[in-house]
Amino acid sequence: MTLRSVRTRVSKVSETSHQGAADVTPPPSPDDRLSSAELAAKYGLSVSGARPSLVEYVRQLWSRRHFILAFSRAKLTAQYSQAKLGQLWQVATPLLNAAVYFFIFGILLGGRKGTPGGQENYIPFLVTGVFVFTFTQTSVLNGVRAISSNLGLVRALHFPRAALPISISLQQLQQLLYSMIVLVVILLGFGQFPTWSWLIAVPALGCQLLFNTGMALIMARMGSKTPDLAQLMPFVMRTWMYASGVMFPLDYMLRVRAGAPEWLISVAQCNPAAVYMDLMRYAFIDDFTGAYLPPHVWVLALGWGLLVGIGGFVFFWKAEERYGRG
Amino acid sequence: MAVAEETERGEPAAETAGRPAEPWVPTVIAEDLDIVYRVYGGSKGKGSATAALNRIVRRKPGGGVREIHAVKGVSFTAYRGQAIGLIGSNGSGKSTLLKAIAGLLPAESGKVYSDGQPSLLGVNAAMMSDLTGERNVILGGLAMGMSREEIQARYQGIVDFSGIQDKGDFITLPMRTYSSGMAARLRFSIAAAKQHDVLMIDEALATGDKKFQKRSEARIRELRKEAGTVFLVSHNNKSIRDTCERVLWLEKGKLVQDGPTEEVLKEYEKFTGK
Numbered sequence: 001m002t003l004r005s006v007r008t009r010v011s012k013v014s015e016t017s018h019q020g021a022a023d024v025t026p027p028p029s030p031d032d033r034l035s036s037a038e039l040a041a042k043y044g045l046s047v048s049g050a051r052p053s054l055v056e057y058v059r060q061l062w063s064r065r066h067f068i069l070a071f072s073r074a075k076l077t078a079q080y081s082q083a084k085l086g087q088l089w090q091v092a093t094p095l096l097n098a099a100v101y102f103f104i105f106g107i108l109l110g111g112r113k114g115t116p117g118g119q120e121n122y123i124p125f126l127v128t129g130v131f132v133f134t135f136t137q138t139s140v141l142n143g144v145r146a147i148s149s150n151l152g153l154v155r156a157l158h159f160p161r162a163a164l165p166i167s168i169s170l171q172q173l174q175q176l177l178y179s180m181i182v183l184v185v186i187l188l189g190f191g192q193f194p195t196w197s198w199l200i201a202v203p204a205l206g207c208q209l210l211f212n213t214g215m216a217l218i219m220a221r222m223g224s225k226t227p228d229l230a231q232l233m234p235f236v237m238r239t240w241m242y243a244s245g246v247m248f249p250l251d252y253m254l255r256v257r258a259g260a261p262e263w264l265i266s267v268a269q270c271n272p273a274a275v276y277m278d279l280m281r282y283a284f285i286d287d288f289t290g291a292y293l294p295p296h297v298w299v300l301a302l303g304w305g306l307l308v309g310i311g312g313f314v315f316f317w318k319a320e321e322r323y324g325r326g
Numbered sequence: 327m328a329v330a331e332e333t334e335r336g337e338p339a340a341e342t343a344g345r346p347a348e349p350w351v352p353t354v355i356a357e358d359l360d361i362v363y364r365v366y367g368g369s370k371g372k373g374s375a376t377a378a379l380n381r382i383v384r385r386k387p388g389g390g391v392r393e394i395h396a397v398k399g400v401s402f403t404a405y406r407g408q409a410i411g412l413i414g415s416n417g418s419g420k421s422t423l424l425k426a427i428a429g430l431l432p433a434e435s436g437k438v439y440s441d442g443q444p445s446l447l448g449v450n451a452a453m454m455s456d457l458t459g460e461r462n463v464i465l466g467g468l469a470m471g472m473s474r475e476e477i478q479a480r481y482q483g484i485v486d487f488s489g490i491q492d493k494g495d496f497i498t499l500p501m502r503t504y505s506s507g508m509a510a511r512l513r514f515s516i517a518a519a520k521q522h523d524v525l526m527i528d529e530a531l532a533t534g535d536k537k538f539q540k541r542s543e544a545r546i547r548e549l550r551k552e553a554g555t556v557f558l559v560s561h562n563n564k565s566i567r568d569t570c571e572r573v574l575w576l577e578k579g580k581l582v583q584d585g586p587t588e589e590v591l592k593e594y595e596k597f598t599g600k
Contacts, residue, residue: 047440
């Protein structure tokens with residue numbers, strides 16, 4: 001059937017319709033006796049926007065893996081597309097952050113005291129901490145806006161919504177890998193040369209990625225319901241940063257400087273951000289020995305990752321059908 | 327609605343406009359659909375971080391929630407191969423109804439059943455404005471569930487159809503540099519590249535120029551022929567006449583009339599005083 005013929009047919013209907021001979025509802029059929037639900041069942045219709053089962057959801061998500069990857073890569077390049085220096089900001093931003101913290105905490109406030117292996121280790125210690133914490137921080141902060149800033153996409157196209165927060169944490173992983181280049185240069189500059197222990201960074205990052213993805217998923221659901229979180233979360237994240245020992249040795253600061261009770265020190269050391277930071281420092285800095293790590297550190301790293309990762313995924317899936325509401 | 331049903335039942339179908347000859351197969355069933363928006367006491371806008379804290383602290387739990395009953399008790403059944411126009415004055419609930427059919431807005435009561443996954447195409451459905459048109463085509467395709475090979479095969483077709491290359495090499499520019507019409511055209515082209523079971527178009531045709539409107543109307547007819555159902559929201563009675571054979575008229579969230587295009591439009595034009 002050519003387009004032209006369709007068109008003439010359509011116009012014919014318009015001409016005849018005012019005589020009441022149009023056919024927009026079906027002639028009588030046995031279907032008339034069926035209720036909507038029965039009719040839907042007969043023709044294999046499903047309830048619009050119903051949430052798929054968890055297994056089905058994972059399957060759908062897997063089938064969109066190319067989209068998730070392409071989306072995170074696209075977001076990463078779009079991030080600085082309006083800046084003149086462009087992609088250079090990928091490395092410049094974390095570096096400038098580290099410089100500010102070095103000046104304030106390292107020099108003005110004397111945070112270098114108690115750095116494992118002496119004060120000359122402070123810069124690698126600080127930069128590792130800043131980069132690793134930034135990984136979690138930006139995953140959380142961008143996670144809050146994962147749905148709300150992509151509402152256009154959510155309302156226009158159908159895909160499992162978890163693709164958005166997941167691609168955000170992948171985007172941050174790619175960002176972190178850029179930062180790692182800077183980190184390696186700094187480490188070499190401070191006499192920390194590659195050893196086998198550097199490989200510890202890989203499983204540590206894996207656990208952290210799992211944790212961050214879970215956090216992004218949780219924040220995405222909460223942020224879609226309460227947009228105010230986008231304003232609140234920077235405060236929460238900053239508090240978390242200070243409590244995790246990004247720019248000072250946590251153990252020394254709490255025990256010697258503040259005289260905090262033992263349980264508080266344990267809690268601070270077992271918090272996921274501190275665990276992942278300390279593991280990376282353990283990997284990269286020779287003088288940061290196992291003695292500075294909390295007990296059962298790998299159990300903690302993997303446990304936090306699995307708990308938050310899986311918990312966050314289920315938590316996000318539970319509201320899948322409501323994200324378009326905005 | 328009742329009026330429309332009575333007049334048509336029993337009349338043997340003389341014409342089969344755009345509808346395949348097979349028996350009537352329902353694709354969308356809406357049953358006594360009610361949709362309620364909840365708006366939190368007008369506390370809108372993004373102020374500074376401290377202002378947000380202030381609002382959270384001061385907001386009384388449960389207070390200041392306003393309910394907006396956008397769609398009230400709408401029932402209809404759409405059939406395969408139909409193109410259905412949605413008309414009504416601004417704020418009558420047309421777009422809300424489409425969102426509910428697409429499964430994007432949960433219903434307060436009643437149900438919507440649909441065949442496959444209805445896709446909604448709206449003017450505000452912005453894609454990523456910082457990315458080039460090229461990347462948006464690829465991302466949009468991937469998001470709709472097309473494979474990389476499929477996108478590669480259809481890429482040129484999508485770009486040609488949108489016609490944004492007519493004025494120079496725009497596809498390699500970020501989408502924020504596009505005019506609203508160009509962006510709408512590209513979005514429509516991306517969405518129309520895939521065969522949808524149920525496609526809903528919200529005013530998308532109004533933004534394009536004459537030439538593009540013609541092309542997209544032809545594409546809508548094609549999509550319809552591919553056994554899908556098309557919903558079209560428009561304030562342009564002419565484009566409704568050109569593309570749809572059935573019209574739902576909504577006013578204040580209620581279905582006023584459901585019937586053949588010409589019949590409903592005549593009443594509607596009387597109502598709007600045109």
